[in-house]
Amino acid sequence: MADEEEDVPFEEDAEDAGGGLDGGQGRRKRLFSKELRCMMYGFGDDQNPYTESVDILEDLVIEFITEMTHKAMSIGRQGRVQVEDIVFLIRKDPRKFARVKDLLTMNEELKRARKAFDEANYGS
Amino acid sequence: MADPARDALGAAAAVPEPPPAAASPPEAAAAEAAGDGEVREAGGGSELKAEVADGEVRSAEGEAADAEEPGLQAGAARKVKLELKERKEKKQKVDEDEIQKMQILVSSFSEEQLNRYEMYRRSAFPKAAIKRLIQSITGTSVSQNVVIAMSGISKVFVGEVVEEALDVCEKWGELPPLQPKHMREAVRRLKARGQIPNSKYKKIIFH
Numbered sequence: 080m081a082d083e084e085e086d087v088p089f090e091e092d093a094e095d096a097g098g099g100l101d102g103g104q105g106r107r108k109r110l111f112s113k114e115l116r117c118m119m120y121g122f123g124d125d126q127n128p129y130t131e132s133v134d135i136l137e138d139l140v141i142e143f144i145t146e147m148t149h150k151a152m153s154i155g156r157q158g159r160v161q162v163e164d165i166v167f168l169i170r171k172d173p174r175k176f177a178r179v180k181d182l183l184t185m186n187e188e189l190k191r192a193r194k195a196f197d198e199a200n201y202g203s
Numbered sequence: 204m205a206d207p208a209r210d211a212l213g214a215a216a217a218v219p220e221p222p223p224a225a226a227s228p229p230e231a232a233a234a235e236a237a238g239d240g241e242v243r244e245a246g247g248g249s250e251l252k253a254e255v256a257d258g259e260v261r262s263a264e265g266e267a268a269d270a271e272e273p274g275l276q277a278g279a280a281r282k283v284k285l286e287l288k289e290r291k292e293k294k295q296k297v298d299e300d301e302i303q304k305m306q307i308l309v310s311s312f313s314e315e316q317l318n319r320y321e322m323y324r325r326s327a328f329p330k331a332a333i334k335r336l337i338q339s340i341t342g343t344s345v346s347q348n349v350v351i352a353m354s355g356i357s358k359v360f361v362g363e364v365v366e367e368a369l370d371v372c373e374k375w376g377e378l379p380p381l382q383p384k385h386m387r388e389a390v391r392r393l394k395a396r397g398q399i400p401n402s403k404y405k406k407i408i409f410h
Contacts, residue, residue, distance in 0.1 A: 110332050118358065121323030122365040125380035132368075135386045136361060139399075140328075141336065143360050144353060146400040148340045160341055162348045165356070172398070174363070175356045182355045183348060 111137050328354045363398060364389055 115136055119128045151164035162183065169175045312320060334350045367389035368381045375385075393399045 110336070111328060114326055114328055115361070117322050117326035118361050119365055119381070121319060121321075121326050122362045123319075123369050123379070124365060128380050129382060131383045132381045132386050135383055136364065139364060139386075139390065140357050140361060143400065144333070144336055144357060145340055146402060147353065147356070148337055150400065150402065152341060158341070159343060160337060160345050160349050162346070162352055165349065165352045169356060175359045178355050178359050179352045182351055186348065186351055 109134070109137060111140065115140075326358075328357055330354060333357070363393065367393055 112133055115133050116128055119133065119136070120126050124132075147165065147168060148160055150168050151160045152158055154167065155161055155164040166176070166179055169179060309317075309320065330350050333354050334345065337345050337349065337353060364386065365381070368385040369379065371388045371392070372379060372381055372385045377385075390399065394401065
């Protein structure tokens with residue numbers, strides 16, 4: 080666990096120094112390369128984005144998630160990450176707020192639909 | 204467009220990207236039928252959904268009205284009930300219009316645009332990796348909703364950065380694919396606008 084914590088600030092320095100300069104130590108394996116490529120194409124980039132750009136984006140996303148997680152841990156119930164904390168942190172950003180509300184609502188709907196479907200099957 | 208996968212995507216165009224898995228049209232319709240009146244913009248526009256939603260709204264409001272004092276309150280409660288019902292119906296109508304417009308738009312896409320739209324809707328972060336990442340930071344386990352929310356806002360975040368980078372690229376008179384210098388300039392601009400969280404430096408408010 081402690082290893083992962085040290086990794087994150089180290090990764091950000093590596094991002095500015097350019098890829099591969101630092102060698103093996105602390106170089107986390109790329110988590111989202113494939114998905115990020117599809118996402119970048121979907122948002123308007125070329126069909127084959129540059130690998131360096133994808134790397135920069137991955138570091139940005141990991142930093143974003145890390146920041147959000149740390150902030151969520153410090154508010155509400157300490158030491159835990161709950162949905163209400165995330166919604167609170169996002170409240171000023173209209174796009175993200177609407178997106179989270181939509182996703183959670185749709186998730187509830189789908190869960191309800193699946194449950195009703197299963198009960199119907201079970202009954203018959 | 205004779206491609207069935209594309210038609211399904213067009214039909215689902217109104218429904219925002221489904222979180223757990225790609226929703227096939229029958230599942231989406233079932234989801235709409237089971238949705239309660241609280242759904243604001245989840246789209247769907249089938250009459251079945253409207254009926255069920257209205258029925259649930261009416262019963263919920265009926266219980267709320269009975270809980271209040273009878274007599275004077277009953278009249279006011281009934282009026283509130285009617286207003287709420289009208290507002291929900293108007294919102295559903297607006298949703299239906301928007302869904303129709305989206306369907307018309309998607310049906311007029313070129314091949315390349317359809318590809319891009321499909322990637323835009325379908326791309327998502329793997330839930331397992333996000334869950335692992337969050338759990339490695341908190342040290343405790345997190346609920347599924349947290350993973351769903353985090354994946355969703357991360358995707359919006361990627362969109363913001365990529366769009367800003369495309370603006371920068373266009374402004375500098377260059378073409379995609381995006382280069383690291385565009386990304387870095389985009390990040391610098393977003394940071395200046397406060398759209399990138401950064402809790403490393405202490406903010407001095409008054410000095």
